[in-house]
Amino acid sequence: MLLDGFDEMATPGWTGPSSHMRDLRRRSVELVRRFIRETPVGAGVALAGRQHYFDSAGGLATALGIGSTFVNCSLSEFDEDQIEQYLRTHGWDQGLPDWLPARPLLLAYLAHRELLREAFIVPAGSSPAMAWHNLLGLICDREAEIEANVDGSLLRSVVERLASVARARGDGLGPIDFRDIEEAFRSSSGYVPDDRAMVLLQRLPGLGPLDAETGSRRFIDADLADTARAGDVVRFAQNPYDASLEDLDSWSVALGDIGVDVAAFRLSELLVPTASVVAATAACE
DSSP: OEEEOGGGOOOTTOSSOGGGHHHHHHHHTHHHHHHHHHSOTTOOOEEESOGGGSSSHHHHHHHHTOOTTSOOOOOOOOOHHHHHHHHHHTTOOSOOOTTSOOOHHHHHHHHHTTOHHHHHOOOTTOOHHHHHHHHHHHHHHHHHTTOTTSOHHHHHHHHHHHHHHHTTSTTTTOOBOHHHHHHHHHHHHSSOOOHHHHHHHTTOTTEEEEETTTTEEEESOHHHHHHHHHHHHHHHHHOTTOGGGGGGGGOOSOOOHHHHHHHHHHHHHTTOOHHHHHHHHHHTO
16 A cells, blocks of 8 residues: 655644644644554555655654554665666656756656756756746746645745745755744745645755754755745845845855846846846945
């Protein structure tokens, strides 16, 4: 018996103190845990879902009720030959675009979500900035399809907000705790997340576990994080008096080359006048 998608289950009561998240995750997979407990001896059960939904392997085992009789299988990092073979099995027989680093986690995500062709085939002459901008949009749109009450543009705003939060911490990729995620959703949407939205927030694209003890997350790909950082920079250029952007004084990690190019591309695409950019620059002084 294959039980797929434990990371897409919800339970009433997701909203509340972040300290309760471990218990709430356990409650959300109660049906899976009971199914395993009541399965007759000798019958096989296979579970599938995103490992980073839980903070640690121990948390996963406890929540799902699995013991030593279960074998934990996961995908390790690929080398170049394995990447080529993996993509070939998913219908991609061409080389990787120059703009995309061959990172296994990102490539595996794109393949799993059937986004390879949409992400890799961009109009001739397109800039890497346009490609990264489109890639982030594709990822957020695909994730949002799972939850009808959250659209891709809102989800992208949440990811971009979190990328800005991470700019004030460590290496610019994290840590990010669940309070940050809840607040990013609230500031982007204007309302607190309901139970269905909370399921989506538990498995935000681009984030993976950082610290099992605290349940903190971090961005798994530096270039994708840099692309997301450009979002609030563009919003600030459009409206430097937006109250939701008051924390920009705490940013300690600068935009990388990709982030700068994505911001410039989006400002041009949105036809933001030079005067607005000048006014935003003056507001920083």
